[in-house]
């Protein structure tokens with residue numbers, strides 16, 4: 419049987435890496451697009467783990483903020499595999515600051531990567547999937563795309579926007595065999611959260627005094643990357659998940675109001 423192909427932005431580490439391994443374990447070849455260098459230690463280790471599972475891995479240095487990079491990366495993926503079954507628009511960054519403290523540069527950065535980068539990923543995903551007449555697009559937002567969070571205005575603006583993009587694209591793609599949905603996870607144990615600025619943000623939010631992220635992980639509920647991968651894989655492959663489009667699935671650990 420012909421192998422299927424998943425393309426993941428931000429695939430070098432964190433959730434993107436976990437998604438790549440999940441798909442690779444289950445018979446997919448993988449395209450990993452990340453701004454990190456494929457020859458760097460982190461990205462190389464990810465590719466090796468995927469190849470150990472018997473899957474092909476195409477690792478491309480690619481910044482989601484660059485149209486040239488993204489166009490070339492999708493072309494390379496198409497030329498290499500001739501199909502793109504699933505696209506996971508996962509690349510993202512976070513920064514912190516009360517709304518009145520934020521600079522233009524801070525706002526621009528998160529909007530460029532998390533929102534416009536997701537649109538650019540979806541644009542090329544839709545262009546290629548329309549050629550083949552099928553596909554699944556999965557956009558990664560956040561529970562911060564479902565409610566407001568102090569000090570996360572940049573992130574909330576971008577992640578709410580991702581849901582609007584998903585809903586619009588879902589309507590545009592009606593009847594094409596392509597569906598697009600959003601996953602909204604709450605906190606996940608990844609390098610994104612393993613910084614002092616993230617710990618300071620959690621301390622501010624909770625009134626706690628964790629000295630580092632290890633201590634924070636011991637006390638604050640976090641999802642594991644595999645939790646998100648299970649949902650992303652189900653969205654990308656199950657028959658049931660082909661029957662709806664434009665939806666937001668919250669993996670919220672009970673943080674959302676009913």
Ligand SMILES: NC(=O)c1ccc[n+]([C@@H]2O[C@H](COP(=O)([O-])OP(=O)(O)OC[C@H]3O[C@@H](n4cnc5c(N)ncnc54)[C@H](O)[C@@H]3O)[C@@H](O)[C@H]2O)c1
Pocket residue numbers: 427428429430431432433434451452453454480481482483507508509510511512531532535558559560561602603604605606607608609610611
């Ligand atoms: N970790 C969390 O708590 C959490 C919660 C909800 C949603 N998310 C979202 O999940 C997604 C994955 O985050 P993560 O937790 O794995 O973060 P991470 O920082 O661990 O990994 C992000 C990956 O994206 C890559 N990347 C960053 N900017 C890029 C760019 N401009 N172009 C290409 N690649 C880029 C990084 O190099 C890295 O490999 C993000 O969209 C994030 O906003 C994270």
